[in-house]
Amino acid sequence: MKLNKNLKNVLLVVLACFTLSACATNKVSTSQLQGDVYTGKDTVEYLASGVPDRVFFATNESVLTTASRETLRKQAAWLRKNSDVTIVLEGHADERGTREYNLALGERRANAAKDYLMTYGISSDRISVLSYGKERPVDSGSNPLAWSKNRRSVTVKAN
Amino acid sequence: MNNYINKFFITFLIISLIPTKSFGLIEVDITRGNLNPLPLAVSPLSIEEKSRKSFQELIKKENIGIEISSIVENNLRTSGLFNPLNKDAFLQSPDIANLKPRFEDWNLIKAQALITGKVSYTDEKLRVEFRLWDVLAGKEMMALAFTTVPNNWRRVGHIISDKVYERLTGEKGYFDTRIIYVAEEGPKTKRIKKLAIMDQDGANNKFLTLGNELVLTPRFNPTSQMVTYLSYFRNLPRVYLLDIETGTQEVVGDFPGMTFAPRFSPNGKKIIMSFAKDGNSEIYTMDLENRIVEKITNHPSIDTSPSYSPDGKYICFNSDRSGYQQIYVMKSDGSNVKRISFGKGIYGTPVWSPRGDLIAFTKLHKGKFYIGVMRTDGSGERLLTENFYQEAPSWSPNGRVLVFYRETKTDSKGKGFSAKLWSIDLTGYNERRLKTPTDGSDPSWSSLLSK
Numbered sequence: 001m002k003l004n005k006n007l008k009n010v011l012l013v014v015l016a017c018f019t020l021s022a023c024a025t026n027k028v029s030t031s032q033l034q035g036d037v038y039t040g041k042d043t044v045e046y047l048a049s050g051v052p053d054r055v056f057f058a059t060n061e062s063v064l065t066t067a068s069r070e071t072l073r074k075q076a077a078w079l080r081k082n083s084d085v086t087i088v089l090e091g092h093a094d095e096r097g098t099r100e101y102n103l104a105l106g107e108r109r110a111n112a113a114k115d116y117l118m119t120y121g122i123s124s125d126r127i128s129v130l131s132y133g134k135e136r137p138v139d140s141g142s143n144p145l146a147w148s149k150n151r152r153s154v155t156v157k158a159n
Numbered sequence: 160m161n162n163y164i165n166k167f168f169i170t171f172l173i174i175s176l177i178p179t180k181s182f183g184l185i186e187v188d189i190t191r192g193n194l195n196p197l198p199l200a201v202s203p204l205s206i207e208e209k210s211r212k213s214f215q216e217l218i219k220k221e222n223i224g225i226e227i228s229s230i231v232e233n234n235l236r237t238s239g240l241f242n243p244l245n246k247d248a249f250l251q252s253p254d255i256a257n258l259k260p261r262f263e264d265w266n267l268i269k270a271q272a273l274i275t276g277k278v279s280y281t282d283e284k285l286r287v288e289f290r291l292w293d294v295l296a297g298k299e300m301m302a303l304a305f306t307t308v309p310n311n312w313r314r315v316g317h318i319i320s321d322k323v324y325e326r327l328t329g330e331k332g333y334f335d336t337r338i339i340y341v342a343e344e345g346p347k348t349k350r351i352k353k354l355a356i357m358d359q360d361g362a363n364n365k366f367l368t369l370g371n372e373l374v375l376t377p378r379f380n381p382t383s384q385m386v387t388y389l390s391y392f393r394n395l396p397r398v399y400l401l402d403i404e405t406g407t408q409e410v411v412g413d414f415p416g417m418t419f420a421p422r423f424s425p426n427g428k429k430i431i432m433s434f435a436k437d438g439n440s441e442i443y444t445m446d447l448e449n450r451i452v453e454k455i456t457n458h459p460s461i462d463t464s465p466s467y468s469p470d471g472k473y474i475c476f477n478s479d480r481s482g483y484q485q486i487y488v489m490k491s492d493g494s495n496v497k498r499i500s501f502g503k504g505i506y507g508t509p510v511w512s513p514r515g516d517l518i519a520f521t522k523l524h525k526g527k528f529y530i531g532v533m534r535t536d537g538s539g540e541r542l543l544t545e546n547f548y549q550e551a552p553s554w555s556p557n558g559r560v561l562v563f564y565r566e567t568k569t570d571s572k573g574k575g576f577s578a579k580l581w582s583i584d585l586t587g588y589n590e591r592r593l594k595t596p597t598d599g600s601d602p603s604w605s606s607l608l609s610k
Contacts, residue, residue: 060483062438095566098507098521098550099375099601100420101477101484103389103396104433104440104461107417111438130394131417131435135373140347140576142547142568 037065038148043138047155051078054154055113059094059147062108064116072113075155076120086158089113091131094147099133106131113153128158184293184300185271187240187327194588196242197327199235200270200294203228203246204287205254210280217309224253224278227287230316231274231323233360234334238324239589244270257290262297270294274323285309289319291326301326313362318609333555334359337605338562339377339386342366343578343598347569354388356403359604361594367401376551376601377401380423383605387411387421387430398432400447412445412452420463425471431455433463442476442493455493466510466518467491468535475499475509475518475535486520488535499537508551511535514558517585521550521563530563532585543587556606559585562593564600 032040038056045053053075055068064072079085091110093102110129118124139146187197204224206214214223235241249256250264257275265273276289288304303322307315314335321332342355352374354367368374368390377388386401398411398418412418414434421432428447433440442456442465455474456462461484464477475488486500486509500506504524511518512532522529522542528549531542549565562582569576578600580593593599 060479095548096523098464098477098484100433100464101461101479101507103375103417103419104435104463107435107440108438108461115438129416131396135350135375137348140569140573141571142576143571146569 032145033148034065034067036144036148037067038145038151039067040149043149043152047075047157048078051075053156054152056148057109057151057153059096059151060105062105062112064112068113069116072116073120076117076122079117079122079126080120084159086126086128088156088158089127089129090136090154090156091129092136092150092152092154093134094150095134095137095142096147097134102133103131106133109151109153113155184296184298185327186329196240197271198242198244198269199272199274200244200249200265200268201228201232201235201246202249202251202256202273202275203253204276204278204289205252205257206278210278213280214278214285214309214312218312223285223312224276227278227312227316227319228274228276230313230360231320234317234320235323237360237589237591239584240324240328244268257288260292260294262292262294265292265294272300272323272327274319276319280309281306283309285312285315287315287319289322291323313358314608317358317360321607321609330559331557331607333557333560333604333607335608336556337383337608338580338593338602339367339379339605340564340580340595340599340602341374341377342595343600344370347576354386354401355595355597355599357595364596367403367406376420376603378422378553378603379605380427381425381606382427383608385423385427386603387423387432389419389421398430400430412443412450414443418443420465422466424467425469431465431467431474433465442474455491456489456496457493464508468511469513469515473511473535475511477507477509486518486533486537488518499533499535500540501537502540510552510554512558513554513556517558519552519554519561521552530561530583532561541587543583543585544581544590549581551601553603555582555604560589561585562602562604564602566600 037058047053051074052071055071089110091106093105114127137150139149204227206224220226232243236243248268257277271294273292273294278287284306286306291301293300317335320334324332336359339356342353345351351370353370354374354377357364373391375389377386390399396417398421399408400411401408411430416436418432418434421430429444431444434443440461440463442462444453458480460480462478465474474491478487484505484507485498486506487498489496504522506520506522508521509518517532519532522531527545529542530544530552533540546565547568552561552563560582565581567577578598580599580602583590
């Protein structure tokens with residue numbers, strides 16, 4: 001009987017673990033998207049400690065989100081400290097659009113990032129822009145989360 | 160004497176005109192769906208043993224007559240308008256059939272039309288004659304002969320197909336043509352892309368670039384000798400011009416930024432394309448002779464995917480000036496801009512039909528992609544095919560068939576992705592996958608190589 005009760009407790013704990021972990025995974029996938037803008041860190045690399053290299057966009061949009069502007073201010077601060085560094089802003093789109101329009105959209109996204117960096121004192125001489133359209137996804141998946149990771153502008157050191 | 164020649168000439172003309180202008184001969188209506196393809200017999204081209212052996216050495220095919228006939232058979236079948244009958248049922252031998260078909264025999268197997276012919280090796284040339292017969296009327300509809308270099312043997316099959324198609328449908332064919340496209344390999348995140356060219360039926364596939372740099376959206380000029388495309392050579396996305404025969408390449412224009420979405424003007428003298436700068440893409444033309452660059456659009460939104468009307472007077476293009484991608488038409492100087500797409504969803508890649516009456520496009524609506532056509536004022540929208548992803552239609556030179564590419568979904572394990580070339584009739588029937596050695600995208604159809 002006592003053994004039985006112990007067993008029951010163990011089972012309960014195991015069950016609780018399952019439900020909790022299920023909740024946890026659900027939470028991760030929803031918390032990585034705000035609207036349809038990616039807010040996770042999976043694909044993000046760092047130019048320096050605490051300076052993320054990329055910002056993300058909503059479908060068909062090139063408007064910078066609050067989080068994107070914060071990231072770009074960190075990049076601007078880092079660029080001001082490292083005044084010899086030049087950068088390429090690589091603009092990208094997801095696979096759910098026509099190729100030619102996406103090339104233009106990638107260019108518009110990278111320029112949105114460029115304009116913001118310039119308002120924080122980074123000279124346009126140090127910035128070049130390169131659009132890849134939908135040609136270079138980071139996540140090859142065909143689902144909304146993968147697409148959100150691919151709608152991005154990535155700041156790459158050029159020298 | 161002179162009189163005699165004149166008389167002779169007139170008689171000759173009448174004789175050659177009568178068989179082709181008789182009433183009551185078979186006609187194929189290509190404006191409706193192909194629910195009843197016309198049954199026809201393609202008798203193998205007959206060949207004498209000596210010629211057969213010469214060709215066997217030259218082109219490494221056992222019987223060139225059979226090879227050419229199967230090209231014709233395959234072309235006519237894939238058009239969806241004809242049903243070439245099984246050769247096993249043919250009663251008459253090819254050589255006799257070409258002299259004088261026994262129409263009862265061909266009628267018996269329900270053939271309504273019959274193609275016969277003869278091929279020979281004469282003076283180091285390939286000589287082909289062929290005849291098209293109306294089986295029910297018991298009449299010759301067409302007889303033609305041509306001579307060419309042996310290496311052109313596949314093209315002979317395509318030219319015969321075009322002549323038969325034209326005689327039976329009343330419209331030009333599209334078989335003696337090529338398709339240029341982007342051959343794709345490797346994982347989605349590091350896709351390797353090369354320019355490739357092949358005959359319309361998939362034969363003679365050839366890669367034109369090595370895959371060292373990303374290449375996109377190749378398009379033929381009107382004579383199909385030049386190609387304009389986008390290359391990421393040295394990581395600078397620019398529009399290039401490539402001469403297919405010589406392999407010489409050059410950058411088009413001197414733009415301080417990305418140029419893309421190129422196409423030729425209908426006379427081949429200009430390239431129209433987008434130039435992106437400071438987050439704004441505008442449409443420009445460059446004259447290939449005097450290098451004069453003209454800015455055509457002037458709007459702070461994305462303007463891209465321009466395509467001329469066949470008379471060169473208008474341009475259709477893609478713009479998001481209304482907030483989302485839509486199709487617009489303007490005069491070729493950039494004036495009189497009018498939006499023409501008003502259906503639900505967003506529209507891209509407009510391309511003007513070579514007949515001038517329609518614009519083909521890609522449409523995205525509720526997560527599905529469609530290839531469709533509309534009239535040039537935007538009326539009469541018709542969707543031909545729906546799929547997970549497809550885009551970039553290109554017209555056959557007779558404006559009856561569209562070639563485009565289709566991508567499949569990547570599943571949760573990262574598998575299942577493919578990009579393939581497909582074609583579909585303007586009627587919405589006869590959807591077919593084009594066979595390519597690798598994955599493929601961005602197809603562009605050439606004009607007829609022999610006019």
